[in-house]
Amino acid sequence: MARAAARADEPERPNKPDISGISPDVGSPDRAAVQRHTVRVLMTAQVVAGIGMGSMISSGGLLIERLSGSAATAGLATTVTTLGAALISVPLAALSRARGRRAGLGAGWLVAAVGAVTVLVAAALGQVPLTLLGMLLIGAASAANLQSRYAATDLAEPGGRAGALSMVVWSTTVGSVLGPNLSGPGEALAPALGLPGPAGTFVFSVAAFLAGWAVIRLRLRPDPLLLAGGPGTERRPAPERLGVRLRGALRQVTASPAALTGLGALVLGHAVMVSVMTMTPVQLAHHGASLSVVGLTISLHVAGMYGLSPLVGRLADRIGRVPVILLGQAVFVLATLLAGTSGGRQLPVAAGLFLLGVGWSCATVAGSTLLSESVDAAHRPEVQGLSDTLMNLVGAGGGALSGALTALYGYGGLNAAAAVLSAPVSALALYFSLRRRSTR
Template identity: 55%
Template sequence: MGHPGARGVPRGHGRGGSAVRGPAHRTAVAAVSDVQAVRSVQRHTVRTLVASQVAGGLGISAAIAVGAVVVTEVFGREDLSGLVQSAQVLGAALLAMPAASLAVSYGRRVGLGVAYALGAVGALIALVATELEVFPLLLLGTALLGGGTAAGLQARYAATDLAPAGGRGRALSVVVWSTTVGAVAGPNLAGPAGDLASSLGIEPLAGPFLLGVVVLGIGAVVILAGLRPDPLLTARELGSASGDPPVRRRGVLRAGWTAITASPPAVLGLLAVVVGHTVMVTVMVMTPVHMTHGGASISVIGFVISVHVAGMYALSPVMGWLADRVGRVPVILGGVLVLLASVALAGTAHEGHSPGLTAGLFLLGLGWSACMVAGSTLLTDAVEAADRPAVQGASDLLMGLAAAGGGALAGIVVGSFGYGVLNASAAVLLAAPVAAMLIPACRSLSNTRSA
């Protein structure tokens, strides 16, 4: 079996060594069955995904960085400023399943490409909304911007489609790591983007939205033009040759949820991703408020958040290597322990700035990285290939909804009880993945004793 005459797939690897000919996708399946050809396609896939992640990360981080400021300065409604980020997070969650459904039916190239394109359209709508000062339109635009986030999240799974089981963690983590470039550089481009917008007669604060239109559009083009052969379709055709079960094209969310609940390791992977992400978001979003109450300057707050972002992404390849070498479950357990240490440090830090708070935020990012990389890899390992896109979409949907809910409740908790109670509540959430690890072990021990 083989794959369409694509970049990285050598000709002449079919039976008898003859050149492969025929329709674009089906004709090269025989070539891709060659181990070296599969590796070549996988390397090309990861490079393409990394390039799209850099572009997408720039657009999302730049646009979201100024969203609250736009509401405050342009619309004069500071009380509504938090809705912009909430709309983006909800948009990313709600677009996760449509993107996964497209991937199930048409492959990763279409699923990711359409999601990035929706992000670019969202940035354009947000730009127009800022110019016209129409707040509901701004919320619509930022919700569609979530398409870029949904694409960035599902890109990590696309890196595993053709990766060998022992290399999935590393492949996934490299794509996660590439987000660092956009996440760090994007907010720093807000100023130059504002200058460019001003020179074009556009509201300067809308400049990052203009940047988002361009770079998210580039991300869509990179995927649509460059993700050939499609890794999911290639893996599916190779699986068909091996007798794998057929793909379920209807009821994608239900199929994903059924596959997860039928597998205890998949449940653990899901909990690691959802709980780790929710803990990270709830603590991170309220840290600037806690620091502001103690008189910390904007530059100091920015430094602490930068340290946190470095913890999230900079060491993700190490987490991928550990997940492949040591195992998914030990890395998840390590991530949970690191998150517990982070909320202990952050929750006991005084208002303003302190070394303990900075260390806590770094560990918050590091624990998130371990849970995200190892949990996502375990989730992929634990289900059949035919169910993976649906399972991955369901995971991103639940992760986004939980984080949006956690972020909304975080403000209420801090306002009513304080930052320390928020961190203590986050620690309680971490009991869920620990229980998912311990319950099967206890059942196994009980069965052994009864036997």
């Protein structure tokens, strides 16, 4: 594992990298300057495109419920969006490998914009299946958002990877906190466009996703993955090679306890967050909360996800990835306890949702960094795409089951089931930590 980590820190030297004359040496001042520029551009894209993601979080479930007339179908909005992210994560990673991060991330935001337009058309027609198709395409925004954090580590020094990654995660705060609060303006805008009230916020999503695409396509130069000398410089996007590389990526993860720990934290942490967050707007609405209150609660949740991430990143660089992963599991348990015992009271639900976001931040920042640095650089883009696919597949399952669990056992039962998912991650992290100590 140590040898793999060492190799991961040594960039491969492509024959003809498209890096606009920038020196590929690790210690080069030019390289450091490009890293700072890359992080700034990624942060800018996350800010503007995050508005599109945040605005649909609080409105997607309510729109499906309005169109279908059934509360049990509300969870489908998050389910299909998460499934869309899962389906497109690996293709985006393959596109990044073949043509660089600009191509991969830009395609994600553009597909999401097409999805938001589809939702608007479908909502005007009252078509539930077409609305779900649009939300499936919007999942590309989640995939691009997740892969942006990895782009921040392409040129980062080993001791600063978690910090760089966390800054990109943090930058989503501005747009994502603002986005849910557009529910009110969106509802006011909807009648003028002939749309159901919850569909109005998707107008803002279209503009935000297009802005994110423009920032990436125009400003992310030179491309960080190409400059790092990663597999993207090979420019061989042959489809038959993707399966081979994915199998190699899977072998890399299964052979490394560190990578498995990071992957477990990412996947199950995402499932906890998605399952509880999906049904919270419906729970609040059923207890008389207005759309503005629902939007504020989701904003607090998103602030917990992203707002403290720079602190989480520094902590992960200072005390280690595994302790921060364990901290996240403890916060998850506290969050689900607060929300699950709220009885529909708005303040405990809001506090629980905020802590749910903090737990997700710990699991995502520390888990992503641990996973990325524990595999060989040659397989890193595919491992990153594979991890995002698994995250979103499990999240989609959580979103799909959340409505049924709530119907059967109530919102408290849903939170209890989510809390149980922290147990295997904690066990895996403790096992890896004890094994690492015993081998020293």
